[in-house]
Amino acid sequence: MKNKINTVIWISLIINILLSVLKLYYGFKGNAGSLKSDGFNSLSDVFVSIMILITLKIAHKKPDENHPYGHEKFEGLMYFLLGLVLVLTAFSIGANGISELYDYFIHKRVFIKPSTSTIYVAVIAILLKLLLSYLTITASKKYKAPALKADSVNHLTDVFATSASLIGITLAQFNLIYFDSIASILIALLILLSSVEILKEAISFLVDASAEKEVVSNINQTIKTVLGVIRIDDLKVRKHMKHYYVDVEICVDERLSLKEAHDIAENVHDTIEETYLDVLHCMVHVNPGVPKKKK
Incomplete structure (x- = not known):
C-alpha cells in the first residue's frame, strides 16, 4: 500500500514540475499575469509533493520507544503545513493581482495583451490537473490516506484556478486586459478557501478530536x-x-x-x-x- 501511495505522489510531483515550467515560461513570455500566478501555485505544489513524500516515509515507521503510538501524526502535521503553504500562496497571488489592477486603473499603466499560446497551455494544465485530481481522489478513498485526500483537494482547486486563468486570458484577447488580473485574484480566493478546509481538518487530526x-x-x-x-x-x-x-x-x-x-x-x-x-x-x-x- 505504501508503495502505491508513493507512486501516486511521484506522478503528482512530475506533472507539477512540468506544469510549473510550462505556466511560468509561457506566463512570462506570453504576458499572462494570471498564468504566472498559476505557475507559482504549481511551484508550491512541487514543494507540497516533496513534503508529502518525506512525511509519508516517517509516518509509516513502526512504533518505537519514543513514539509508542506510532508516527502517523506526522502526516497530520504535514496536512497542517500544506494548509499554511496554500494560505501564503493565496495571499501572494492575490496581492499581485490587486497591485496590477491598481497600476491599470490608477497609474494608467499599459499592459500587453497575453499571447494566444497561453490559452493552449491553460487548457493542457486543466486536463492534466483533472487527471491528477481523479487519480488522487480514487487513491485516497482506496487507501484512506489523509495526505492524498489533501492533495486531491489541492488538485481540484487548481482545476478551478486554471479555469479562472483561462477565462481571464481569453477575455484579455478582446482588450479586456484587466480581467487577467481579476483572474489572479479569483485564483487566490479559491486557493484560500481550500486551505481553510485543509487547516480545519488538520487541526482535528492533531488535537485528538472526537470521532464522528x-x-x-x-x-x-x-x-x-x-x-x-x-x-x-x-x-x-x-x-x-x-x-x-x-x-x-x-x-x-x-x-x-x-x-x-x-x-x-x-x-x-x-x-x-x-x-x-x-x-x-x-x-x-x-x-x-x-x-x-x-x-
Whole structure:
C-alpha cells in the first residue's frame, strides 16, 4: 500500500514540475499575469509533493520507544503545513493581482495583451490537473490516506484556478486586459478557501478530536450487545489520523468474580477491535453495579 501511495505522489510531483515550467515560461513570455500566478501555485505544489513524500516515509515507521503510538501524526502535521503553504500562496497571488489592477486603473499603466499560446497551455494544465485530481481522489478513498485526500483537494482547486486563468486570458484577447488580473485574484480566493478546509481538518487530526457521531453511536450499540454489560457509564472515541482509539467504562454485575468481570471486559475489547478495523485500541474500564430486576 505504501508503495502505491508513493507512486501516486511521484506522478503528482512530475506533472507539477512540468506544469510549473510550462505556466511560468509561457506566463512570462506570453504576458499572462494570471498564468504566472498559476505557475507559482504549481511551484508550491512541487514543494507540497516533496513534503508529502518525506512525511509519508516517517509516518509509516513502526512504533518505537519514543513514539509508542506510532508516527502517523506526522502526516497530520504535514496536512497542517500544506494548509499554511496554500494560505501564503493565496495571499501572494492575490496581492499581485490587486497591485496590477491598481497600476491599470490608477497609474494608467499599459499592459500587453497575453499571447494566444497561453490559452493552449491553460487548457493542457486543466486536463492534466483533472487527471491528477481523479487519480488522487480514487487513491485516497482506496487507501484512506489523509495526505492524498489533501492533495486531491489541492488538485481540484487548481482545476478551478486554471479555469479562472483561462477565462481571464481569453477575455484579455478582446482588450479586456484587466480581467487577467481579476483572474489572479479569483485564483487566490479559491486557493484560500481550500486551505481553510485543509487547516480545519488538520487541526482535528492533531488535537485528538472526537470521532464522528455515527462512529460513536455504532460502537456504543455494539458494546451493548456484549453479554454481561449492564450499561455504558462513559464512552470516548478519538481520532488518530485515519484510525480511532476507544476508551469505555462498562458496568457489570458487582457479584461477579474478578475473573468473570475481566472476561466480559476482554470480550468487549476483542469485539470492538474485530468489528471495527479502524480502531487501533479499545481500553475497557469495569465499574460494579446491580442488574435491573426483570419485571
